[in-house]
Amino acid sequence: MSKLLLATRNAGKLAELQRLLATAVPGVEVLGLRDVPEYPEAPETGATFEENALLKAREAVRYTGLPAVADDSGLAVDALNGMPGILSARWSGRHGDDPANTALLLGQLADVPDERRGAAFVCAAALVTPDGGGHVLERRWRGTVVREPRGSNGFGYDPVFVPTGLTVTSAELEPAEKDAISHRGQAFAALLPVIGEVLGGR
Amino acid sequence: MSKLLLATRNAGKLAELQRLLATAVPGVEVLGLRDVPEYPEAPETGATFEENALLKAREAVRYTGLPAVADDSGLAVDALNGMPGILSARWSGRHGDDPANTALLLGQLADVPDERRGAAFVCAAALVTPDGGGHVLERRWRGTVVREPRGSNGFGYDPVFVPTGLTVTSAELEPAEKDAISHRGQAFAALLPVIGEVLGGR
Numbered sequence: 001m002s003k004l005l006l007a008t009r010n011a012g013k014l015a016e017l018q019r020l021l022a023t024a025v026p027g028v029e030v031l032g033l034r035d036v037p038e039y040p041e042a043p044e045t046g047a048t049f050e051e052n053a054l055l056k057a058r059e060a061v062r063y064t065g066l067p068a069v070a071d072d073s074g075l076a077v078d079a080l081n082g083m084p085g086i087l088s089a090r091w092s093g094r095h096g097d098d099p100a101n102t103a104l105l106l107g108q109l110a111d112v113p114d115e116r117r118g119a120a121f122v123c124a125a126a127l128v129t130p131d132g133g134g135h136v137l138e139r140r141w142r143g144t145v146v147r148e149p150r151g152s153n154g155f156g157y158d159p160v161f162v163p164t165g166l167t168v169t170s171a172e173l174e175p176a177e178k179d180a181i182s183h184r185g186q187a188f189a190a191l192l193p194v195i196g197e198v199l200g201g202r
Numbered sequence: 203m204s205k206l207l208l209a210t211r212n213a214g215k216l217a218e219l220q221r222l223l224a225t226a227v228p229g230v231e232v233l234g235l236r237d238v239p240e241y242p243e244a245p246e247t248g249a250t251f252e253e254n255a256l257l258k259a260r261e262a263v264r265y266t267g268l269p270a271v272a273d274d275s276g277l278a279v280d281a282l283n284g285m286p287g288i289l290s291a292r293w294s295g296r297h298g299d300d301p302a303n304t305a306l307l308l309g310q311l312a313d314v315p316d317e318r319r320g321a322a323f324v325c326a327a328a329l330v331t332p333d334g335g336g337h338v339l340e341r342r343w344r345g346t347v348v349r350e351p352r353g354s355n356g357f358g359y360d361p362v363f364v365p366t367g368l369t370v371t372s373a374e375l376e377p378a379e380k381d382a383i384s385h386r387g388q389a390f391a392a393l394l395p396v397i398g399e400v401l402g403g404r
Contacts, residue, residue, distance in 0.1 A: 045313060047281070079249070081283035093309025104306075107295025111245055 002028045002199045007060035007070035009033045012155075016179060017069065020188055025196040036064055049074065049086055049124035050136045057128035067198060069191065071125045073184055075157045077145060078118040079109060085122075088156065098156055102149060106160065109145060117145045121161060121170070125187035127194055135194050139186035143170075154178060204230045204401045209262035209272035211235045214357075218381055219271065219390060226394040230401055238266055251276065251288055251326035252338045259330035267332055269400060271393065275325040275386055277359045279307070279347060281314045287324075290358065300358055304351060308362065311347060319347045323363060323372070327389035329396055337396050341388035345372070356380060 006017050014032040021028050033039045042059045046052035049072045056070035074088030084091040084105065092100035109117060120143070126136040142164045149159035151171030158171035163181065170178055179185040208219050216234040223230050235241045244261045248254035251274045258272035276290030286293040286307065294302035311319060322345070328338040344366045351361035353373030360373035365383065372380055381387040 045315065047318065080285050080289075081287070083282050083285050085283070087282075087310055090312075091310065093306055093312075104295055108289055108293065110292075110295075111247060113247065116249065 003031060003066050004028050004195065004199060005031050005033075005036070005060050005064055005066045005068040007033060007056045007068050012175075013071070013184070016184070017188060020192060021195065024192040025199055028195075028199055031066070033060070039063060044072070044086070046072075046086070049122055050126070050138055052086060053124040053126035054128065054134055054136050057126040058134070061128045061130055065130055067127065067129045069125065069127050069195065071123055071184060071187065073121065073123040075105075075145075075161065076120045076122050076140075077105070077109070079112045079116050102157055102160055105145070105157065106147065106149075109147075114144075119143060119145050119161065121157075121183040123183035123187040125184075125191045127191060127198065129198055133198075135191070135198075137187060137190050139183050139190060141181065141183040141186065205233060205268050206230050206397065206401060207233050207235075207238070207262050207266055207268045207270040209235060209258045209270050214377075215273070215386070218386070222390055222394060223397065227398040227401055230397075233268070235262070241265060246274070246288070248274075248288065251324055252328070252340055254288060255326040255328035256330065256336055256338050259328040260336070263330045263332055269329065269331045271327065271329050271397065273325055273327045273386060273389065275323065277307075277347075277363065278322045278324050278342075279311070280320040281311060281318050304359055304362055307347070307359065308349065308351075311349075316346075321345060321347050321363065323359075323385040325385035325389040327386075327393045329393060329400065331400055335400075337393070339389060339392050341385050341392060343383065343385040343388065 006014050008014060018030045021030055044052045046055050052072035053070050057068045060068035074085050076082040076085050089096055092104045094100060121141040124136055124138045128134045143161050145160050146162055150169045151159050154171045159169055161170045163170060208216050210216060220232045223232055246254045248257050254274035255272050259270045262270035276287050278284040278287050291298055294306045296302060323343040326338055326340045330336045345363050347362050348364055352371045353361050355375060356373045361371055363372045365372060
């Protein structure tokens with residue numbers, strides 16, 4: 001059975017890709033970083049989402065010898081020239097503090113009028129194979145940043161992001177609804193045929 | 203004697219422009235907002251430094267009937283796509299909290315390597331006359347963002363900004379040294395001939 005490593009410790013992301021792959025590429029076992037003993041914490045030093053996704057996937061291949069998928073995601077806010085961007089998870093200076101990051105973003109946008117509160121969730125998804133081959137692509141999910149958090153699903157900036165065409169925040173969507181239209185759902189869906197081609201040929 | 207209003211409550215900026223104008227346009231009395239009773243606090247709603255400088259100057263003319271000069275300034279960091287930019291003074295969510303703003307910026311740039319820490323101090327300076335005429339220009343002062351604050355002169359991000367060609371931060375420069383080369387010094391110097399022309403013709 002082919003093995004594929006998803007270079008994440010995030011159980012939600014792992015379950016999502018396992019579900020997607022089970023349908024698209026039957027017979028592939030998807031492992032997460034929690035299955036790899038003593039996997040080192042790598043700094044994200046790239047300047048773009050795509051660079052970071054490729055860096056994470058290459059690091060995982062080097063450490064395990066398995067083909068690896070990685071993503072890098074974030075919120076690009078128009079009024080902040082595309083930031084927090086690749087710094088989304090550490091915008092407040094502390095990595096992964098979602099409430100602090102969200103509160104800071106809302107504070108920075110306090111005087112920004114409704115018509116200039118556009119934003120996009122961005123996801124770059126990368127596949128790297130043990131022979132050194134790399135594939136990366138990026139997908140965007142447009143919306144606006146509201147002024148008060150709403151909803152308890154998802155993570156990160158989901159409670160303050162209302163996707164274009166909807167009135168609820170992405171934290172008010174059910175996980176499967178979100179997967180079907182989100183930046184990460186779109187990016188993984190677009191990467192699936194590439195994964196199938198690479199793993200199917202093994 | 204001609205009167206000119208500098209639309210700021212900042213005593214340092216007022217003294218600087220008074221000094222510059224005394225030489226360039228003798229016989230002009232420069233007032234600050236502290237000289238105008240009950241001047242209202244106006245929100246900075248522009249999307250650029252130039253828009254904000256013009257907004258501030260127009261507001262001052264409307265309220266006082268005097269020709270008015272205003273500036274809007276901030277730090278544009280390359281690795282943050284030009285932010286904090288117009289949000290420099292309220293980057294941490296609280297207006298004018300220099301230590302919090304600087305600490306946040308350093309935290310956001312913690313993993314950004316030295317070769318990508320370029321930045322520019324930007325100043326837009328505007329002159330608006332009671333007949334509705336407006337002039338605005340922008341000047342930039344390039345440098346890099348260091349990892350630890352140094353120096354106690356200046357304000358804002360001065361302690362973490364090392365101008366190109368120097369080894370000290372702009373908070374380690376004497377005020378007169380800084381005025382001679384800074385973004386604000388350059389912008390006011392460039393606006394002086396315009397001010398002289400407008401006020402000289404009155």
